[in-house]
Amino acid sequence: MKKEIRIFLKKKKIFTTKEAEENGFSRNMLSYYKKKGIIQSYMRGVYLSKSSESPPIDPLIEELIIILHRVSDGIVCLITALYFYELTEEIPSQYWIAIPHKKWAPKIKNTRIIRKRNFNEGRTHIKISGIDIPIYDRERTVIDCFKYLDNETAVKALKMYLNMKGKYRPDLNKLRYYSKNLQKDVSDYIVGIIT
Secondary structure (H helix, E strand, O other), X not given: OOHHHHHHHHHOOEEEHHHHHHOOOOHHHHXXXXXXXXXXXXXXXXXXXXOOOOOOOOHHHHHXXXXXXXXXXXXXXXXXXXXXXXXXXXXOOOEEEEEEOOOOOOOOOOEEEEXXXXXXXXXXXXXXXXXXXXXXXXXXXXXHXXXXXXXXXXXXXXXXXXXXXXXXXXXXXXXXXXXXXXXXXXXXXXXXXXO
């Protein structure tokens, strides 16, 4: 096995055919490594490295990464984002993924697709199990809850956000910015919780 391919498999637990080709794999090599058990075909165009040197991945994250490969422009949002930010006690029963307003997305089991007009506003990345996951930042996620979810869930998320300690202190200016820009005024809720 070429050194570059070994390094790639060590870094990437899950990868697409395109990523493999960009890193020196030919289609014949993919077939060969599949037969040898070095990689596994997870779904059409998505592979899983079986290298013992690849970082282990939480099964929840593994499924999310597969979904994000299928929804190429997808951004983790709402309940799934709240879960990763520890702003909910709810364990998501499905993955919530945002896409651009006019984009088509495939139907995927256990996945809720949300189309958004201000798609890139608040986009960031978090690293989980060594994988970069596109996700909306905490403040955008909280404001989106008031737009797309029930009031009880949104208010709980806002309370948990406002009570964060340590390096993730609440940023009221950012909350106000998203509130104005996404046209969802939550100032009364903030005042009610703080006072």
